[in-house]
Every structure is written in structure tokens, then in C-alpha cells.
Amino acid sequence: MDAHAFPVDENGKPKVRCWEHRGCEGLTGLKGKLSEECPHGRTDCYSPCTIECQFAQCSNPWHKVATDFNLLLDTTVDRSAVMKEGCRSCAYFLTYGPRVGEVEHRVEPDAIHRNSDSNVTLSMF
Numbered sequence: 001m002d003a004h005a006f007p008v009d010e011n012g013k014p015k016v017r018c019w020e021h022r023g024c025e026g027l028t029g030l031k032g033k034l035s036e037e038c039p040h041g042r043t044d045c046y047s048p049c050t051i052e053c054q055f056a057q058c059s060n061p062w063h064k065v066a067t068d069f070n071l072l073l074d075t076t077v078d079r080s081a082v083m084k085e086g087c088r089s090c091a092y093f094l095t096y097g098p099r100v101g102e103v104e105h106r107v108e109p110d111a112i113h114r115n116s117d118s119n120v121t122l123s124m125f
Contacts, residue, residue, distance in 0.1 A: 014096040023055030
């Protein structure tokens with residue numbers, strides 16, 4: 001896919017930041033019960049939709065799995081900006097997605113706002 005097929009403006013900036021949307025809400029406009037029951041839609045930690053989720057499969061015409069090793073291994077790409085794991089190998093995201101340090105990601109669990117005993121629980125999915 002050539003760069004002209006990607007939805008970018010005249011300044012080379014992305015018109016669509018599809019990596020910021022979960023598959024169960026995203027560009028299709030699904031809201032409500034489906035997105036509320038999503039186990040990945042947690043607000044207390046970073047939890048992107050897995051590639052196994054049927055709603056996380058990208059159907060955008062510009063989605064192409066990158067094959068350029070330089071693009072795939074680019075350390076300046078902020079891979080923590082994605083809401084779907086599949087975006088991490090997408091040529092559109094890797095080319096036009098945010099770079100490390102451009103966006104500040106803060107996860108503030110409820111425990112931060114309460115007096116807690118300083119224990120941390122990690123959940124592995």
C-alpha cells in the first residue's frame with residue numbers, strides 16, 4: 001500500500017486516529033452494553049483489546065500489516081497508545097501514530113485516591 005492510500009491531511013497528519021478506539025466501540029459506533037461488558041475496557045490499568053477478540057479485528061481499508069522491518073522495529077513509536085493489540089503491527093499506526101514522549105499516558109487506579117496499605121495487585125491476562 002502506498003502512503004497516498006492512508007487517510008492523511010495535506011500536512012501528513014492522520015485524519016483518523018483509529019488506534020484510540022476499542023473494537024467494541026470504535027468507528028462502528030457501538031456503545032452501551034457491549035462496550036460496558038468488555039473485559040479490556042478497564043479504566044484502572046492499561047488493557048488493550050487482544051487480537052483474539054472478535055471486535056478488535058480491523059476492517060478499515062487502510063489497515064495493512066507492516067512488512068518493513070525498520071517500521072516494525074521503530075523504537076520511536078509509542079505502542080502504548082493503542083487500544084487494540086493488532087494496531088501495533090499496522091503500517092498506518094506505525095507510520096502516523098504518536099511517538100514516544102508526545103502523549104503522556106496516565107493510569108490512575110481508584111486505589112491512588114484512597115488510603116491504602118500500599119499493596120499492589122497485578123492481574124495477568
